[in-house]
Amino acid sequence: MKRTRSLFLAAASLLVAQALLPARFSVDSAAASTRPRYGGTLRVELSARVASLDPAEKPADGPEAIAKLRLLNLAFDPLVRLGENGQPKPALALSWKSDAAGKRWEFHLRPSVKFHDGTPLAPPDVVAALATWRESWRVSASGDSVLIQCDEAQPNLPFELSLVFISRRAADGTLVGTGPFRIANWQTGARAVFSANEEYWEGRPFVDSIEVEMGRPLRDQLLDFELGKTDLVELAPDQLRALAQSGKKTWSSAPVEFYGLSIASARIESPTSAFRDALSLAIDRAAIHNVLLQKQGEIAGGCLPQWLSGYSFLLSTERNLDEARKLLGKPPAAAPPLILAYDSADPLARAIAERVALNVREIGVTLQVKPRNALEKNVGLDVELFSRHIGVPNPGLAMDFVCPSNGWGYWATKTAGAEQMYKLELDSREQAPYRVPLFYLPESFAVAARVKNWMPFRWGEWRLADVWLAPDESAAPKGPEKP
Secondary structure, three states: OHHHHHHHHHHHHHHHHHHOOOOOOOOOHHHHHOOOOOOOEEEEEOOOOOOOOOOOOOOOOHHHHHHHHHHHHHHOEEOEEEOOOOOEEEOOEEEEEEOOOOOEEEEEEOOOOEOOOOOEOOHHHHHHHHHOOOOOOEEEEEOOEEEEEOOOOOOOHHHHHOOOEEOEEOOOOOEEOOOOEEEEEEEOOOEEEEEEOOOOOOOOOOOOEEEEEOOOOHHHHHHHHHOOOOOEEEEOHHHHHHHHHOOOEEEEOOOOEEEEEEEOOOOOOOOHHHHHHHHHHHOOHHHHHHHHOOOOOEEOOOOOOHHHHOOHHHOOOOOOHHHHHHHHOOOOOOOOOEEEEEOOOOOOHHHHHHHHHHHHHHHOOOEEEEEHHHOHHHOOOOEEEEEEEOOOOOHHHHHHHHOOOOOOOOHHHOOOOHHHHHHHHHHHHHHOOOEEEEEEEOOEEEEOOOEEOOOOOOOOOOOHHHOEEOOOOOOOOOOOOOO
């Protein structure tokens, strides 16, 4: 069995590499033969509310974090970006190098880059931005370069820097970046308008502006889309199938949204690992995946999806009620119900939580489903349904996002093939006996017919600076050709 598993894992490493190759998801094959045009306003709707565009301010929850990342990509740049193959490529840093140990990194800044207020980008601006990201980093300027020194090896540092956006405060206190769009209007948690940066170092974006409406429920987004009031909206699994069957343009990422259970109660009499395994065995993931989730994404046996790990298929997700009952033993005669909390802002969370509660009742566990915001500072929370999003297509960093162990940054220091990562994940189960993986879901969107060159990366990163709009009732001013 060990030899067979090793062969599987060797093949898995190759499959992961292939999965990160450029993937074409264009919803309009005719767009490639049509000359791009400048002008127009792209209209976007999001369900989350973003409280601040300051990259240094942490979002309140997962949905806000995802939405904020999309907006930050419009107005700000990182030192390093990921290309469509998932590998780092230059952005504000023109080049970089590290010492043999991977503890000292030097990033040489791109010359002639300006912030939106006209101020040239300088190493002290980058140092100030990076210093707020990780306390363990010692960041300093050295000529036209920025140095990052760490006590531990950081083999995945360029990947992580793709999530760190450089900003500064203008003389009047306004937040400015170097990105393809300027912040033209900001209404906290409600609306944002971004205008094209004519002097962007990588060339002017095609659209003149992007209008973003926040806090829009999925049902309202779909209605606006069908009425032609918006160009880009989010979709739930059931909405995706219906819209695709009607001939509308839709797009889905790879499975990047991780759903799982976290056990946080001292009221559970069984050892936490036994209770975790019993819950996992009692949940009918296949039924939930087929019916509720419309077969979107995949069932999760571990912390990473198959396309990124290469070994997820080795982790069992089969239901076994008899084994679950054995692990729990005989439950107390009058055991009080445990509280299963979910995020009320997530339209799928309640439905998943209710199905989980229904499943585990068959092994004598009663879970009372409640929204997290109904619990005062999580008092009384026993089990939590959480969702976490993969920020980058890098196994080590992805583990930090979805299954943090020993604090943020632990997995970022790991770089290994599928076999080594598989062993590390099994070890993490012993260190974190409170986690039950459930599902990995894709992000899905509806895209208006007039939106051309809509080519997000497989892991869901948008590239709206490359999008252009087909002619409609609004006249589009001509602009210089984009290089």
